Amino acid sequence: MKKPLHDDMELYFSLVEGKISALTNEHLSGLIDIANQSVKRGSSSRLLVFDKSLVFEDWVRWWLERIVNNEPIGELTEELNERIRGIRFIRLINHDEHGEPEWENIAVMAPGTPTDIKAAHAVSLFVVSGYLKKLRRCQADGCELLFLGPANGKWCSENCGSRMRGRRLRKKNRRQRYTT
Secondary structure, three states: OOOOOOOOOOOOEEOOOOOOEEEEHHHOOOOHHHHHHHHHHOOOOOOOOHHHHHHHHHHHHHHHHHHOOOHHHHHHHHHHHHOOOOEEEEEEEEEOOOOOOEEEEEEEEEOOOOHHHHHHHHHHHHHHHOOOOOOOEEOOOOOOOEEOOOOOOOOOOOHHHHHHHHHHHHHHHHHHHHHH
8 A cells, every 4th residue: 555655735826827726746746757758758958849848847857856866955945946036926815624814825927937937936846845855766777767755765666676676586596506
């Protein structure tokens, strides 16, 4: 049975072209899938791609790879803050699950907001949502995918884990055959 990675269901709001959309922690964990699309595509340059969704994937990948490569978090947060500094927020009063009033901060994404700023905003929400410590890179040979997992997590999927355990077993069996 899989346990949820994060119990609190936080909501983050964005206002894009007159429509308010809510992002939950579940949406934020989907950033891993977005970054992995860039890994699978093998894109290495954000400048040569003109499709905005592909550029977004590449920017998300760039930020998440820096996190998984253990770049100092202080430097990353400074850079994220620099990118998102120009995003305007509005505050509205909403009600929590008990009916108590609470503030909701809504990021206003003006038309023409650059893709790198949208990606930095999404990654900044990912960083503060509690997923930061669960971000891993698959340790299987030939796999560079990112995933969310426990501290001892090694593989992005059962396929990668099975493949690596099988290799380790075959290697062990070969050594035993040749040493006896």
